[in-house]
């Protein structure tokens with residue numbers, strides 16, 4: 451079996467690659483990073499190290515690399531023959547790879563390959579694969595869309611494993627935490643006969659992606675932005691500070707109350723245990739994770755359906771408390787990191803325009819009361 455995986459970065463090599471290889475796939479990694487693609491082609495294998503006691507090794511082989519900037523035709527050809535397509539490339543990049551996936555689908559149609567296949571976006575976002583589907587469909591004509599309706603699934607997914615920026619001489623080496631979780635919405639699959647070992651298939655992903663995004667990612671981002679505000683540079687150092695820890699616990703208590711109000715899938719105790727284990731993962735002494743990675747792209751993280759604004763909106767709608775989340779949003783607007791284009795853009799916007807306008811622009815919030823509350827939070831920092 452062959453998989454085409456877009457994004458040979460941290461989570462791509464450090465989690466998706468491991469899972470696909472252990473399920474017997476040959477993996478065609480697609481990326482624009484020449485160093486990584488060349489190394490994959492030269493060696494056809496790489497090693498994952500577990501950032502845990504004993505530092506166990508996982509060997510991934512039967513891999514190669516395709517450079518989509520230099521050789522897009524090879525990517526189209528690979529999709530035409532693939533049994534599975536996955537991505538871990540970042541939400542903002544999905545629209546950029548959609549034309550190639552559409553061409554791959556057209557190539558399957560032209561070759562009469564009507565074997566069902568799924569395209570799974572493994573990104574930190576709600577509705578990632580379905581959002582990619584929209585982008586892909588905008589590059590297909592009516593016949594291509596009908597073919598895709600019949601044979602190509604875009605099941606949403608949630609993936610969870612902390613994989614920091616890597617600092618090794620070997621460009622393929624990747625150090626990851628032991629914990630891993632990959633959940634797929636089986637109701638949106640077309641190739642239901644292909645279920646990967648160690649991946650969980652659920653009839654409705656919403657509770658799982660929201661539990662993940664509003665626990666792991668809200669908690670992680672709260673650690674990062676509060677940590678940066680207090681002068682830290684790594685997640686491990688920040689979470690040792692009681693002020694940071696109590697901000698994280700407060701934010702998670704608020705998202706927990708929302709998850710409990712929304713879903714019947716989890717008991718309060720299950721959510722407490724889940725969120726405690728999440729916070730313990732941030733304390734993992736075997737990992738050094740830069741705040742600049744976890745806080746990256748602050749404008750994306752302030753988005754309408756993202757890890758702060760969505761729970762705040764939904765808590766407000768239910769009359770539940772969101773004061774710690776709101777306080778953290780104030781710190782995101784202060785996030786000033788010259789190496790991060792979105793941070794630079796946000797700080798420039800704040801200089802150019804009235805605060806209320808910037809809040810509307812980046813969060814998409816239209817509720818005047820909530821805009822005023824966010825404004826007050828930013829001004830308090």
Ligand SMILES: NC(=O)c1ccc[n+]([C@@H]2O[C@H](COP(=O)([O-])OP(=O)(O)OC[C@H]3O[C@@H](n4cnc5c(N)ncnc54)[C@H](O)[C@@H]3O)[C@@H](O)[C@H]2O)c1
Nearest residue numbers: 457458459460461481482483538539540541573574612613
């Ligand atoms: N790292 C984690 O802990 C983690 C965990 C779960 C989910 N995620 C999600 O996975 C996605 C990737 O995150 P990451 O940490 O692996 O990032 P990363 O930067 O390490 O990897 C992204 C890869 O995409 C490649 N890329 C960028 N633009 C491209 C293009 N136009 N065409 C082809 N390749 C391109 C980059 O070269 C890079 O190798 C994000 O959505 C992230 O939220 C990350």
Ligand SMILES: O=P(O)(O)OC[C@@H](O)[C@@H](O)[C@H](O)[C@H](O)CO
Nearest residue numbers: 574609610611612613667670744
């Ligand atoms: O990848 P982002 O920028 O959406 O979020 C940064 C981190 O919180 C994230 O990558 C986590 O490490 C990951 O989601 C853990 O599963």
